[in-house]
Amino acid sequence: MKINYKGNIDLTIGAGGRAMNQLIHDLMLAEFDNEFLAQQGDQAILPPANGKLAFSTDSYVVSPLFFNGGDIGSLAINGTVNDLAAGGATPLYIAAGFIIEEGFPLAQLREIVKSMAKAAKTANVKIVTGDTKVVEKGKGDGIFINTSGIGVVENDWVATSPQTDDLVIINGAIGDHGMAIMSKRQGLNFASDISSDCAALNSLIASLAPYQKHIRIMRDPTRGGVSAVLNEWATFYNCSFEIDEEKLLVNESVRGLSEILGFDPLHIANEGKVMLVVAKDYADEICSLMKNHPLGQESRIIAKVNPASQVKVSMKTLFGGLRRVDWLNGEQLPRIC
Amino acid sequence: MKYIDEFRNSQVAKKLIENIQRKINPERKYNLMEFCGGHTHAIHRYGINQILPANIKLIHGPGCPVCVLPIPRIDQAIWLANQPDVILCSYADMLRVPGDKQDSLLKAKARGAQIQIVYSVLDALEIAKNQSDKMIIFFAIGFETTTPPTAHAILEAKKMGLDNFKVFCNHVLTPVAMTAILDDNEVNIDGFIGPSHVSIIVGSDAYREVAQEYQKPVVIAGFEPLDVLQSIEYLIDLINENKPDIINQYTRAVNPEGNLKAQEIIARVLEKRQQFSWRGLGQIAKSGLKIRQEYAHFDAEVYYNLPEFQSDDVKSCECPQILRGIKEPKDCKLFGKACTPENPMGACMVSSEGACAAAFQYSLISR
Amino acid sequence: MCLAIPTQIIELLDNQMAITSLSGVKKEISLALLMDEVKIGDYVIVHAGYALNRLDEDDARKTLAYFAELLNEENYNEIH
Numbered sequence: 113m114k115i116n117y118k119g120n121i122d123l124t125i126g127a128g129g130r131a132m133n134q135l136i137h138d139l140m141l142a143e144f145d146n147e148f149l150a151q152q153g154d155q156a157i158l159p160p161a162n163g164k165l166a167f168s169t170d171s172y173v174v175s176p177l178f179f180n181g182g183d184i185g186s187l188a189i190n191g192t193v194n195d196l197a198a199g200g201a202t203p204l205y206i207a208a209g210f211i212i213e214e215g216f217p218l219a220q221l222r223e224i225v226k227s228m229a230k231a232a233k234t235a236n237v238k239i240v241t242g243d244t245k246v247v248e249k250g251k252g253d254g255i256f257i258n259t260s261g262i263g264v265v266e267n268d269w270v271a272t273s274p275q276t277d278d279l280v281i282i283n284g285a286i287g288d289h290g291m292a293i294m295s296k297r298q299g300l301n302f303a304s305d306i307s308s309d310c311a312a313l314n315s316l317i318a319s320l321a322p323y324q325k326h327i328r329i330m331r332d333p334t335r336g337g338v339s340a341v342l343n344e345w346a347t348f349y350n351c352s353f354e355i356d357e358e359k360l361l362v363n364e365s366v367r368g369l370s371e372i373l374g375f376d377p378l379h380i381a382n383e384g385k386v387m388l389v390v391a392k393d394y395a396d397e398i399c400s401l402m403k404n405h406p407l408g409q410e411s412r413i414i415a416k417v418n419p420a421s422q423v424k425v426s427m428k429t430l431f432g433g434l435r436r437v438d439w440l441n442g443e444q445l446p447r448i449c
Numbered sequence: 450m451k452y453i454d455e456f457r458n459s460q461v462a463k464k465l466i467e468n469i470q471r472k473i474n475p476e477r478k479y480n481l482m483e484f485c486g487g488h489t490h491a492i493h494r495y496g497i498n499q500i501l502p503a504n505i506k507l508i509h510g511p512g513c514p515v516c517v518l519p520i521p522r523i524d525q526a527i528w529l530a531n532q533p534d535v536i537l538c539s540y541a542d543m544l545r546v547p548g549d550k551q552d553s554l555l556k557a558k559a560r561g562a563q564i565q566i567v568y569s570v571l572d573a574l575e576i577a578k579n580q581s582d583k584m585i586i587f588f589a590i591g592f593e594t595t596t597p598p599t600a601h602a603i604l605e606a607k608k609m610g611l612d613n614f615k616v617f618c619n620h621v622l623t624p625v626a627m628t629a630i631l632d633d634n635e636v637n638i639d640g641f642i643g644p645s646h647v648s649i650i651v652g653s654d655a656y657r658e659v660a661q662e663y664q665k666p667v668v669i670a671g672f673e674p675l676d677v678l679q680s681i682e683y684l685i686d687l688i689n690e691n692k693p694d695i696i697n698q699y700t701r702a703v704n705p706e707g708n709l710k711a712q713e714i715i716a717r718v719l720e721k722r723q724q725f726s727w728r729g730l731g732q733i734a735k736s737g738l739k740i741r742q743e744y745a746h747f748d749a750e751v752y753y754n755l756p757e758f759q760s761d762d763v764k765s766c767e768c769p770q771i772l773r774g775i776k777e778p779k780d781c782k783l784f785g786k787a788c789t790p791e792n793p794m795g796a797c798m799v800s801s802e803g804a805c806a807a808a809f810q811y812s813l814i815s816r
Numbered sequence: 817m818c819l820a821i822p823t824q825i826i827e828l829l830d831n832q833m834a835i836t837s838l839s840g841v842k843k844e845i846s847l848a849l850l851m852d853e854v855k856i857g858d859y860v861i862v863h864a865g866y867a868l869n870r871l872d873e874d875d876a877r878k879t880l881a882y883f884a885e886l887l888n889e890e891n892y893n894e895i896h
Contacts, residue, residue, distance in 0.1 A: 299568070301572070302841055303843070368840065369839075372821060372841060373819075426813065429494070431459050431462050431497065431674060432496070433495060435496045441790040442791060445544060449513060449819055451824070453821065453822065455880055460887055591864075594868065598849070598866045601846070601848050645820075646863055649820075672820075698879075701876035710849060
């Protein structure tokens with residue numbers, strides 16, 4: 113019997129019997145297709161790795177599920193790939209857990225699974241094990257996905273403390289992902305062409321291998337945006353950062369929506385950006401190298417490292433003034449005043 | 450962004466600053482109050498306060514309706530949200546504002562109250578149309594800018610016969626609040642940077658009393674940084690010449706008489722209250738608006754027998770002095786310690802436009 | 817207070833509504849508060865879903881001309 117993708121997830125599928133087995137077999141196994149998943153055990157048995165392991169997990173609860181530039185599926189793969197890559201690891205294997213609400217359209221599930229398969233292929237990772245649960249109507253928000261990933265740190269790169277005068281590089285415009293989601297949020301009703309930057313960064317980061325020893329730290333600025341990463345680093349490494357507003361790139365429509373809603377792009381989530389603290393003398397070379405990569409064409413130096421200060425992150429404004437850049441306070445909510 | 454970016458040019462800013470520097474009398478201080486939170490925000494966001502000469506002091510006024518709404522009105526909004534079959538529609542700005550015992554709409558939402566963030570009162574009308582089994586209450590707040598949309602929505606609701614749409618009206622008036630601040634003897638203000646968008650509605654002539662009776666110059670200023678700088682230059686001129694005039698810098702949007710149609714819509718639907726309480730400033734006569742008897746059918750205060758709540762502002766909070774420009778945020782011992790944007794104790798920390806919140810978020814003072 | 821920004825009218829709709837655009841971000845807004853007739857291409861200042869006023873482009877240009885003068889430039893928009 114074939115799955116009818118015009119239907120919806122129901123509790124028969126959730127019961128773990130034949131229906132669930134068929135769904136996993138026909139959809140997940142077929143799409144994610146690889147030799148480890150094909151073992152069909154409750155675990156994936158993986159070959160020995162050549163180096164230290166990096167291990168990361170993240171849960172994806174985005175609403176809406178489909179947005180310009182991506183969907184919850186590609187986000188769930190790229191997010192975990194990026195978390196591994198920003199630790200200097202080569203991402204290898206992903207585990208995927210689905211929590212699906214009763215009534216969820218099977219066609220959408222298929223679309224999400226296909227999107228995950230495509231993202232995994234692009235990022236060169238394998239989805240080697242997984243789990244699917246169905247919860248009663250009203251106990252979930254359509255679908256939640258958890259992904260966990262394993263990578264290997266082949267060259268023993270480790271994050272080290274930023275030094276005074278080091279520079280901070282980012283691979284392009286900020287705020288695209290958060291604003292792509294926000295413009296589609298129910299109740300706001302904005303139409304825009306803002307597209308999420310959702311992408312796997314591992315190949316961009318891998319291309320920087322020749323400069324590895326000059327890279328102190330890397331991080332993907334997701335929720336909380338660039339300001340959260342810099343504030344976190346300043347606190348953890350006991351230093352401070354000064355952003356140069358003139359160097360920040362914010363796409364025109366993201367700027368527009370930020371103006372309308374009263375948002376600061378420094379606080380808005382990205383899903384295809386990586387920030388690196390690098391030694392000053394190599395910053396230009398690293399930046400040029402990044403520009404050669406399709407995901408790094410707009411790479412730029414946006415900030416510098418200063419000694420620890422009471423003000424952890426500041427920004428030289430376009431006006432030549434200096435202002436503090438704080439953490440985001442609570443969830444970013446649209447303002448009318 | 451046309452008509453935005455041109456007003457953010459840093460080279461022009463340098464020239465305007467040079468003008469200001471040339472014009473100031475180094476022997477004296479210039480205490481300028483920007484009434485509006487929008488200006489407060491722009492001043493901090495662009496670091497304007499740091500590039501001005503040191504003897505120009507910018508005092509951040511009470512022009513943030515989110516900040517000045519008194520605690521009992523928040524408590525009433527929470528009460529309304531908790532009534533059966535109600536969806537309370539609110540601008541997102543209000544969600545985190547603390548009521549009594551630090552309760553808020555955001556917390557009420559977490560406990561199960563149906564609270565919907567809207568960008569416009571039109572969205573609330575739309576919800577009322579689509580969900581006739583629910584009572585839709587719009588939590589109306591704001592100065593004259595936000596008031597005409599509320600009044601218009603009530604007219605629309607009447608036209609459509611939307612019985613399930615109510616408004617909890619908390620609109621307040623700007624010029625009255627300015628004079629109330631000036632009535633305080635301790636206050637030391639040499640001139641006002643006047644509201645941008647409020648003035649689109651009320652017109653630049655609305656500040657006659659401030660200028661003539663209180664002898665304070667007012668420059669209506671746009672919200673972009675060059676607008677603010679040019680307005681400061683104009684204010685310095687007026688103060689130096691001792692001329693309590695009104696100058697309109699924001700000519701591209703504001704005219705002397707304001708938006709008469711919007712004024713008419715407001716007057717048709719709303720009327721002044723005898724008294725309205727402001728967080729940090731206390732009772733101010735004729736400073737708030739309520740829904741006229743004719744439209745009482747849409748008034749949540751009438752429809753629901755709204756209980757009165759009693760709660761005072763936090764005692765050691767210096768907001769009353771800060772809103773009048775007598776003290777600065779750093780003079781308050783709660784600032785940045787017990788009182789932060791995540792856990793605001795007083796009016797000035799409540800919204801990102803409040804004086805303390807802007808200082809906390811943007812300025813380099815220690816906290 | 818009062819976040820309000822100049823946006824351009826790109827489409828007029830029934831019932832005193834219009835679609836405005838700012839840098840490609842489009843939003844349906846109400847024109848019910850406007851005194852003047854507006855047409856496609858005009859800029860209006862929008863706050864909380866309502867146009868509060870038509871932006872006077874001549875006055876805007878006068879302010880900008882003054883800025884240009886400060887910089888000793890002929891055309892301000894070009895230096896920007």
